[in-house]
Amino acid sequence: MSNELLLTQFGQNAGLVREFYELYQTDPDLVPEEWRAFFGSLNGSLQVNGQVAYQVPASEAVPREAPASSLQAQVTLLIQAYRSLGHLRAHVSPVSRGIFRAPDPSDLETGGLSDHLSQSFDCSGLAGQATLPLSEIVSRLQTTYCSRIGFEYTHLTDPNERRWLQERIESQYPEASALTASDRALAVRKLIESDVLENELHKKFPGVFYFSGLGNEVIVPALEILANYAASKGITEGVIGIAHRARMIVNSCVLGKPIRNLLPEFEDNTPTTYMGFGDVKYHARSLGTKQTPSGREIKLQVLPNPSHLEAVNSVVEGVCRAKQDRLQEDKRYSILPILIHGDAAFVGQGSVWETLSMSQVDSAATQGTLHFVLNNQIGFTTNAADGRSSNYSTDMAKAVEAPVFHVNAEDVDAVCWVSKLALDFRNEFKRDVVVDLIGYRKFGHNESDDPSYTQPVLYSEIKEKKPLSENYQKFAIEAGAVTSEQAKSWRDAATQEFKDAQEPVNKPLVGPASPLHGKLSAKPSSTKVPREALERIADSLTNFPNDFHLHPKLKAQLEKRVQSVKDGDAIEWGVAEALAFGSLVMDGVGVRLCGQDCKRGTFSHRHLVLQDYQGGQDFSALSNLAQETSGVRFDIYNSILSEYACMGFEFGYAAEAQDKLVMWEGQFGDFANGAQIIIDQFIAASECKWQQLSGLVLLLPHGYEG
Numbered sequence: 001m002s003n004e005l006l007l008t009q010f011g012q013n014a015g016l017v018r019e020f021y022e023l024y025q026t027d028p029d030l031v032p033e034e035w036r037a038f039f040g041s042l043n044g045s046l047q048v049n050g051q052v053a054y055q056v057p058a059s060e061a062v063p064r065e066a067p068a069s070s071l072q073a074q075v076t077l078l079i080q081a082y083r084s085l086g087h088l089r090a091h092v093s094p095v096s097r098g099i100f101r102a103p104d105p106s107d108l109e110t111g112g113l114s115d116h117l118s119q120s121f122d123c124s125g126l127a128g129q130a131t132l133p134l135s136e137i138v139s140r141l142q143t144t145y146c147s148r149i150g151f152e153y154t155h156l157t158d159p160n161e162r163r164w165l166q167e168r169i170e171s172q173y174p175e176a177s178a179l180t181a182s183d184r185a186l187a188v189r190k191l192i193e194s195d196v197l198e199n200e201l202h203k204k205f206p207g208v209f210y211f212s213g214l215g216n217e218v219i220v221p222a223l224e225i226l227a228n229y230a231a232s233k234g235i236t237e238g239v240i241g242i243a244h245r246a247r248m249i250v251n252s253c254v255l256g257k258p259i260r261n262l263l264p265e266f267e268d269n270t271p272t273t274y275m276g277f278g279d280v281k282y283h284a285r286s287l288g289t290k291q292t293p294s295g296r297e298i299k300l301q302v303l304p305n306p307s308h309l310e311a312v313n314s315v316v317e318g319v320c321r322a323k324q325d326r327l328q329e330d331k332r333y334s335i336l337p338i339l340i341h342g343d344a345a346f347v348g349q350g351s352v353w354e355t356l357s358m359s360q361v362d363s364a365a366t367q368g369t370l371h372f373v374l375n376n377q378i379g380f381t382t383n384a385a386d387g388r389s390s391n392y393s394t395d396m397a398k399a400v401e402a403p404v405f406h407v408n409a410e411d412v413d414a415v416c417w418v419s420k421l422a423l424d425f426r427n428e429f430k431r432d433v434v435v436d437l438i439g440y441r442k443f444g445h446n447e448s449d450d451p452s453y454t455q456p457v458l459y460s461e462i463k464e465k466k467p468l469s470e471n472y473q474k475f476a477i478e479a480g481a482v483t484s485e486q487a488k489s490w491r492d493a494a495t496q497e498f499k500d501a502q503e504p505v506n507k508p509l510v511g512p513a514s515p516l517h518g519k520l521s522a523k524p525s526s527t528k529v530p531r532e533a534l535e536r537i538a539d540s541l542t543n544f545p546n547d548f549h550l551h552p553k554l555k556a557q558l559e560k561r562v563q564s565v566k567d568g569d570a571i572e573w574g575v576a577e578a579l580a581f582g583s584l585v586m587d588g589v590g591v592r593l594c595g596q597d598c599k600r601g602t603f604s605h606r607h608l609v610l611q612d613y614q615g616g617q618d619f620s621a622l623s624n625l626a627q628e629t630s631g632v633r634f635d636i637y638n639s640i641l642s643e644y645a646c647m648g649f650e651f652g653y654a655a656e657a658q659d660k661l662v663m664w665e666g667q668f669g670d671f672a673n674g675a676q677i678i679i680d681q682f683i684a685a686s687e688c689k690w691q692q693l694s695g696l697v698l699l700l701p702h703g704y705e706g
C-alpha cells in the first residue's frame, strides 16, 4: 500500500498529520509537544497499525543548520502552513470559548528563521509578488490568514479553484475587504431593525418562542448586502431554507415581511389556525422582491419547513433545480439555493450530508449552493465536545470540495466580504461553498429557557456583551458612514412600525382558512391514447442512430416489446410504463423519474436509457421522442443511494414544476421509510400546514429481497 493510501487512515486529518510530520522532520520544535512525543515514538517513519504510513523523502527533510536553499524550503513550508492551517489560529470566535487549536506558524524562533527577517525569499506568489522580505511575508500571512476569517481551501483538488481563491484572498483580505459607506449604512439600519424587532417581541410576548437570532444577527445585513450584490451578478432568485433560529428577523428585515403580518401569527390569530390547520410561525413561507441599487430585481423566498432540522435542504434544491430546468444552460446559475443551518444540526443530521453528496450529480446539481452556518457554538444545551467528533461542524463539506470560510460574526465587514467571495466562487465554479458564521446565542435555546443551568461561565460572559447594532453603529459613525441622527431615526422608525402594527391584531378574522379552499378540483380527462400514438412510442424504443451499438442481449427483447404493442398483447410492465410516459410527453407534459438504478430499472425491466455497447453515446428513446414531438423534457436519472434527501428533492421539484409528472422510485417499497420525515412532514401534511401542493408520485415496488 502506498504512503498516501496509508495516510488516509487518518481520515480527513491526513493532510494535517502529514504537514505536522513534515514540519517535525524539518525541526521537531515546529510542532506542539504532544505531536513531538508521538512522532518521536515512531522511529523515523509515520506508522499506522505497525505499517509505515508516511516517510518524508530524504530530499525534503531540512537540516537545522540550513544552507540558503533549505531556508527557502522552510519559508515555503511556512507559507504553506499559513495557507492550509492559518484558520486554526484566526480570531473567529467573539466569545472566549476556545474551539480552535494549532501550533503558531509565526513561531520563527523555533523554526530557525528569526535571523533572516530582512532577507528576501521566493514567496509563492503571495500578494502577487515573486519575492518579499521574510518580515513582510510573515506579517502579510498573519493578517490574511489569522485575522477574523479562517479560510479553508487548500483541500480543493482543482488547482484552478485553489489559485482563484488564493489570489482573491491574498489580494483583498483584509485591506480591500471593507464595505462601502453606503453598505455600512445599510448594515447599521438592518442591525437596528433586527434588534428593535427582537426586543419588542420580547416585551410584548414574554416567553413566546420565536428563537432569537441575536448573537448571529449579522446574517441579516449579510443577506441584504449579498442580495444586492447577487442581483448585480445576474442572480434573479434566491430560494432559502432556514431553521427556527433567526427566522423572524430574516423574514421581516431581509424579505420585508410586514410586522403587521407577523404579529397575528404570534397570537395564533389567523383564519388557518382557527380551523385547526397551519403551523407555528417559525415554519412559515415568506416571499419578497427587492429592487437593488444595480437597478436589477431579485426575488427571495424562504420555503416552509417542519421542525425536523435540515429536512428542508433537499426540498430547496429540488425547487431550484425545477426552476433551473426551465432556463437555458448559461442562465441556470441565476437561481441561487441558500441553506442556513445550525452548527449542531449541520454535523448531526444525515440529510445535510445526503444533500451535499447530491450537489454535483446529474440528477440533482443546482450550480452550487451557498451555505451559511449560524454557528452559536451550542446545540440546545449541548457543547461541541459532546456534539461532534470533527474539529469544525462544517468538516464534512470539505468532502465535496466545498471551500469553508469561518468568520467572526461580530465583524460585519468581514462577513459581508466573505459572503460575496463565496457567491463569486459558486458562480465561477458551480459548486457548494460554506460560510460558517461563528457567533453566540444571546439568550437560551428558546424564549423560556435559562442557559445558565448548562453553560454558566459562557453565559456570564455573553450577558456582558453589547448588541452588535450598537457596536457597529459606533464603528460606522466613526468611519463617517452614518450620523448618530440617522441611526436614531432608523431606531425610532422601526419602533414606530412595531407600534403601528399592533393595531389590527384584535380585529375580527376574515378570509378562508386556506387560500386553496375551493380552488382545487379534479378535472376528469380522457386517458385514451390512439393506437398510432402507441405504435409511434413503441417504434421510438428501437429508433437508434446509425452509429449506435446495441447490447446483443437486448436486441430480441426490444423487438419483442415493439411487437407486443403492435399485437396489443402480452405487454410487459416496462413497455406499459414506456407507453404511459411516451404518451404524456407527446401530449406536452414533461416527465421526470429519479431513484436508485432507474435508468435500467432494478429488475432489469425498464431499459429506458441504453448504453452503447462500444462506449458511444447513451440512447434515451423517450427523451428523443419528447424533443421530436412536443419539445418538453423526458428526464430519467439514477440517483445517489439515499432515500431521505432524494425524496425531499423530488418533492421540491414537483412542488415547483406542477406542470410535469414527477416520480421518485424506491428501489424496493420498504426502503421508502428511510425518507419517513419527507413522507410525514411534507407529502402528507404540506397542504394542511403551508398550503403547499406537490404532485409527487412515489413508485414503490414491493419486495423484501433488496
Ligand SMILES: Cc1ncc(C[n+]2csc(CCOP(=O)(O)OP(=O)(O)O)c2C)c(N)n1
Residues within 6 Å of the ligand: 245, 307, 308, 309, 341, 342, 343, 344, 345, 346, 374, 376, 378, 379, 380, 445
Ligand atoms: C430532527 C430534529 N431533532 C431534534 C430537534 C429538537 N431540536 C430543536 S433545535 C435543537 C438544537 C439545534 O442546535 P443547532 O443546530 O446548533 O441550532 P441552534 O438552535 O443552536 O441555532 C434541537 C435538538 C429537531 N427540531 N429536529
